[in-house]
Amino acid sequence: MALALGALGLAVAPTASAATPCPSGAVCIRETNGNILNKNIFYSYGNHNLSNVTGVRVLVNNQTGGAGFQICKGYNGTNCYPVQRGKGEYAPYDFTPINSVVLVR
Numbered sequence: 601m602a603l604a605l606g607a608l609g610l611a612v613a614p615t616a617s618a619a620t621p622c623p624s625g626a627v628c629i630r631e632t633n634g635n636i637l638n639k640n641i642f643y644s645y646g647n648h649n650l651s652n653v654t655g656v657r658v659l660v661n662n663q664t665g666g667a668g669f670q671i672c673k674g675y676n677g678t679n680c681y682p683v684q685r686g687k688g689e690y691a692p693y694d695f696t697p698i699n700s701v702v703l704v705r
Contacts, residue, residue, distance in 0.1 A: 622660035627669045627703055629695070630658040647677030647702045654696045660689045663703070670702040671695075677702040 620636045622628035629640040632655065642648045645667075661669055661684065668685035671693075672678055677700050684690075 619658075622662040624662055625664055626662050627701060628660045628662065629653055629701070630660060630689075632656065636660075642701060642703055645703045645705060647672070647700050649675050649700045650695070650698065653698070655694065656692045657695045658689055658692050659701075661685075661687050663687070665705075668704045670704065671698045672700040672702060673697050675699045 619630060619634035622630075622636060623641060623643075625643055627642045628636045629650075630636050631640075639651065640653065659669075659671070661667075663669075666685055668683040670677070670680040670683050672680035674680075680700075680702060683704055
């Protein structure tokens, strides 16, 4: 199953069994070692600024009800890529230029 992530070229990937699970209702950014730090678990709609999230990471959308997310180059949800609503893990992506994540209904 491949769901393109707009212009980013990301795709939904199968969940790795050794990786920390993303809680139901959240969007998470997985560290390179498979762990998810508490600071990178997002539940509330709106923008979330990132701190020290660089390099290749995996984003996981485990929201319910068809909720989506955007990743943004600017802080406070500015200069964003299109909304994505696919549930599951997305292919690894370089988060170095990404400074915020926005959760949308």
